[in-house]
Amino acid sequence: MTPIRPDLDTLPAYVPGRTVPGAIKLASNEVTEPPAPPVLEAIARAAAGANRYPDLGVVELTDRLAAAYDLGPERIAVGCGSVTICQQLVQATCLGPGDEVLFAWRSFEAYPIVTQIGAAAVRTVGLTADFRHDLDAMAAAVTERTRLVFVCSPNNPTGPAVHRDEFVRFLTAVGPDVLVALDEAYAEYVTDPDAVSGRPLLDEYPNLVVLRTFSKAYRMAGLRVGYALGSAEVTTALRKVCPPFSISAVAQAGAIAALEHSAEILAGCADVVRERDRVAAALRDNGFVVPDSQANFVWLPLGERAAEFAAHCAEQKVIVRPFVSDGVRVTVSTPQENDALLDVATAFAL
Numbered sequence: 001m002t003p004i005r006p007d008l009d010t011l012p013a014y015v016p017g018r019t020v021p022g023a024i025k026l027a028s029n030e031v032t033e034p035p036a037p038p039v040l041e042a043i044a045r046a047a048a049g050a051n052r053y054p055d056l057g058v059v060e061l062t063d064r065l066a067a068a069y070d071l072g073p074e075r076i077a078v079g080c081g082s083v084t085i086c087q088q089l090v091q092a093t094c095l096g097p098g099d100e101v102l103f104a105w106r107s108f109e110a111y112p113i114v115t116q117i118g119a120a121a122v123r124t125v126g127l128t129a130d131f132r133h134d135l136d137a138m139a140a141a142v143t144e145r146t147r148l149v150f151v152c153s154p155n156n157p158t159g160p161a162v163h164r165d166e167f168v169r170f171l172t173a174v175g176p177d178v179l180v181a182l183d184e185a186y187a188e189y190v191t192d193p194d195a196v197s198g199r200p201l202l203d204e205y206p207n208l209v210v211l212r213t214f215s216k217a218y219r220m221a222g223l224r225v226g227y228a229l230g231s232a233e234v235t236t237a238l239r240k241v242c243p244p245f246s247i248s249a250v251a252q253a254g255a256i257a258a259l260e261h262s263a264e265i266l267a268g269c270a271d272v273v274r275e276r277d278r279v280a281a282a283l284r285d286n287g288f289v290v291p292d293s294q295a296n297f298v299w300l301p302l303g304e305r306a307a308e309f310a311a312h313c314a315e316q317k318v319i320v321r322p323f324v325s326d327g328v329r330v331t332v333s334t335p336q337e338n339d340a341l342l343d344v345a346t347a348f349a350l
């Protein structure tokens with residue numbers, strides 16, 4: 001018998017958004033426009049040196065992030081996308097069966113996968129009726145076996161952001177022996193003034209680690225760069241379990257250029273936010289339930305009709321992301337692509 005872990009047979013598969021040639025893809029929360037021109041130039045330059053290994057320590061990018069967040073570089077860990085950092089967090093905190101990772105459900109589909117890969121136990125707490133984290137119930141669900149909690153704000157796929165006051169109450173309640181990872185993959189789209197921001201809480205809560213990514217607002221999902229901000233103890237552990245050379249030279253160069261031009265690049269988020277609010281309002285006007293979204297997508301809690309809605313959209317060449325028996329996540333894109341979505345959605349008989 002090949003010595004493969006039998007539990008991998010029960011590992012849920014990560015379901016990527018479908019790419020259909022000629023269709024509008026609103027399934028993966030990507031930005032439709034290509035990366036910014038200076039990013040493309042930096043990538044091309046770095047590609048010419050691809051015969052060499054990348055910088056193992058990711059030094060220049062780490063220093064730039066340190067300056068941007070006003071943190072020492074030792075408090076930053078760069079990873080091959082923040083999904084990989086999620087997996088590293090499990091590896092850095094959990095020793096095996098019995099150790100628990102807690103998160104809300106439904107939330108980011110990578111959390112159960114990386115937890116199981118780390119041979120830790122999945123513990124979940126349901127969202128509230130308005131599709132938000134129930135942080136008081138999550139605090140109550142922490143046990144002496146809980147090592148790590150993922151809090152996704154804004155929550156993928158449902159949209160709402162966690163509020164600062166409830167998050168601080170949660171951090172205080174769980175105490176210093178549980179590592180809390182605040183996954184801010186969509187932070188650049190947040191407009192709710194009450195929403196939590198992780199960086200200002202880092203100095204007071206050494207058990208907090210904040211995850212960010214270049215995949216969404218920076219339009220670099222294909223390059224694979226994410227990072228963690230946290231205590232030096234946590235980020236040092238993350239670096240220890242990072243697969244060597246996993247942040248490519250092309251990715252490092254692209255991310256450095258993106259930071260240099262972040263003001264221009266992030267200006268595009270305002271358009272997405274305006275479109276998000278327009279799309280949500282139009283869908284509500286047509287009878288859909290749409291929870292408050294603080295990200296670049298909206299959630300349609302269609303329950304058993306989720307797959308039917310996705311198939312209806314696909315027939316009209318609009319690809320959305322169904323979560324079977326639960327709901328459909330639709331990425332907010334350009335006005336033209338959003339209009340196409342609204343046309344097919346309003347033709348769907350609720």
Ligand SMILES: *Cc1c(COP(=O)(O)O)cnc(C)c1O
Nearest residue numbers: 081082083108156185213215226
């Ligand atoms: C998209 C996303 C990420 C980013 O993943 P990368 O690996 O950086 O591309 C992380 N967390 C959540 C919740 C996401 O939706």
